[in-house]
Amino acid sequence: MPENYKEIIAIAIFLFTYAAIVSEKIHRTIAALFGASLVAVLSIVSLEKAVEAIDFNTIGLLVGMMIIVGITRQTGVFEFLAVKAAKGSQGEPLKIVAALSLVTAVLSAFLDNVTTVLLIVPVTFAIARQLELNPLPFLIPEIIASNIGGTATLIGDPPNIMIGSANNLGFMDFLLNLTPVIVVVYVLTVFCIQIIYRKQLVARDELKTTIMQLNEQDEIKDAALLRKCLVVLALTILGFVTHQYLHLESSIIALTGASLLLLITRSDPEHALQAVEWPVMFFFIGLFVIVGALEEVGVIEAVAKWALDVTGGDLVPTGMLILWLSAIASAFVDNIPFVATMIPLIQDMGRLGGITDLNLLWWSLSLGACLGGNGTAIGASANVVVLGMAEKRGVHISFIGYMKIAFPLMLMSIVVSTAYLLFWYYAHTMTAMCVTLVLGLVLAVLLKPITNILTKQK
Template sequence: MSHEYQVIFATAVFLITYGIIVSEKIHRAVAAFCGAAVVIIAGIVDAEKAVEYVDFNTIGLLIGMMIIVGISRQTGVFEYLAIKAAKQSGGEPVRIMAALGLITAVLSALLDNVTTVLLIVPVTFAIARQLKVNVIPFLIVEILASNIGGTATLIGDPPNIMIGSATKLGFMDFVLNLTPVVVVIYVTTIFILKLIYRKQIIASRESMQKIMSMDENAEIKDQALLKKCITVLVLTVTGFALHQFVHLESSVIALSGAALLLLLTRMDPEHAFHAVEWPVIFFFIGLFVIVGALEEVGVIEAIAHYALQVTGGALLPAGMLILWLSAIASAFVDNIPFVATMIPLIQDMGRLGGIQDLNFLWWSLSLGACLGGNGTIIGASANVVVIGMAEKRGSPISFMGFFKIAFPLMLLSVAISMLYLFMWYVLHTTIAMLITLAFGIVLSLVLGRISKRSGAKDENKTTAGV
């Protein structure tokens, strides 16, 4: 097969696979795995090269965290937190909604947003039944909070895991650069949602009293297991915070934490490994190979050339373009395959444009992809999970019902991100200029002194000669 036909073939496989994923006619893991098989069988990439394109750091991190969370969920600690928050809110629906949103955001930052909503949503239904109010406002808040909270850290959302693994950016890099704007976005979003829903979820005093009589301590099923899980989780998160300093990959930290927890709990590995969402893992593997095929034939590099022409190779316009493109695209298609495509594209833009520091573009991609997932009910995995759970319990959320609330809030969050990124860029550019200027002044003074000393020595030599 000639190179031209390889380009056409690889692009066609990518687009067809993407279309199947969006249509949801076939499970996305099957679609991605079949696409990967096709490009290997067709000879676009050989088997050895295909393995090289798989990011095993991302895979290891996901598996490790899934095992830790899977064991931890057996303790009942997440149900405990939800009921405790509801009681701390005095049983008032709007305050409970905000409290559950906060717990969802924090847990999504420390665990991952899909796991968090799987744990929080069942408790939310129980609380809404006790209050005798519509559960849908609570679910919408939790969907938005999960994606916003997941944006804050390396492990909170799959796009961040992929970006961190590809760029060697650490846990603290994400926390320091993204958490400030995430906090602003979260507070703004919850404030607006409270205004929207405050007259829609009103409960009687009797219903509120039922919430106050719930026993959160009864949800803790195994105190000894809980202590072990909290210990390992704290050690793992600490490891993430320090992994750049101890020179260990984030996947090594996560898998080590999972191994330690398995050792401490003496749990049957076969039972513990059921917590791993293997379809998600194989979806990632297939996706990495398909995008690798695009890299292999030069499609990604060609798009990077075009992007550089559009932005003139300037960092600020490129970052704004990536932010908005990622947000709008991620609202209507799954953000995971989109980010998988964008990562090599940004790397090629840096290489071709001679850009040494690409961090501004990585933060633009992270904010756009993670927050853009809030735009529609199909924008992120957490959204789809919550919608499915709501349908099973007889509380379906329509596409347009979600869209008219979430999409404007998503645009607002991206606008806040744009302002933040602009300030981030100006600040870092100014600091860099000041450092360069200071270095230049110091260098000039040093060279000036050396020159004076050299001139004085020459004068002395001349005087001595006379």
């Protein structure tokens, strides 16, 4: 048996698991758990190392937020927001698309994307039906908006949760560094979508009136519960904003918020825990173990050395490579296993290349993986869920039909992200140059009288 048999077996298990996830012939959770079991059974990693590879901060954050959202959704507040947005648009279809997309994007920044679309899409179908319009021009913008909004914050999308947890990046780090470009991407995307669908989004005046007659208050099912949920949500978000200063992990904040909500609402724990997507949790656990095995046997380090050779170890080319590679890959494969693989790779690239500040690479990975999911119908979980819900209601969205609209918009968002990241990186240098230039001018003004005197003396 060759000396590097562990590396060969680890790579084979990783590729098998990835192929099973992409093919969707085997449930991704089963594939991940089976792969994790193999690396343990074949002694590629010890049990202790396998447990160490699991990022329990990511798991805890997801569980906590799912419990909070699961209880909050019982109040009907999300449907309330959707109806309110439609009425605020005066029944104009183009404005309704923009309003519902905005609600979806904002909610996706603070809640799970799948949960957001599950709540918004049924209301969207009702509105489209009352306007006697094809729901397709409403649904595609909502899919895209959910992935764009989720990119803006630490808790908006699983890749961000994983990146933040692995590198001690907090809620405010994501908010301050990614929200500016996400706002630009969102505005440009909605503008383009309205141009694409403007001829299909025309409704008769009498149908618009029916939208204005909807009563959003009817959507609120439990006002007392809503008040409690909003208080806990506000406290939890405040915790995310300040957790770095309090030296608390984001998972502690989320689980504390969930526990507090369970306590004050006296919800049945068994029912509340049903809101947790346990298959997703075990999918993460399996992936962490498999990627941990690759890292343990040295495969990640070898790939990092190769990547450094390709980019010459320069930070900016490496960041651009990660951004575009992440975007294209995430359009066709699940971005969660991709990001799980990239995190230790980038960490090793920083260690081997002597790079102390890796933030450019983390923002590149986040933007590429999250926005890239918009490219195709299978690029993100929210895409698959919405298309499935549409199919059940007799609205077929083909893979190519979706891709014709979404892929160019995804490429546009990555071009904007490229420009933003280059500006973000070089802004420090530009600031230093501007300060130097200003100081030089001030110095020249101050020295001018002396120069004149010296000139006259000569």
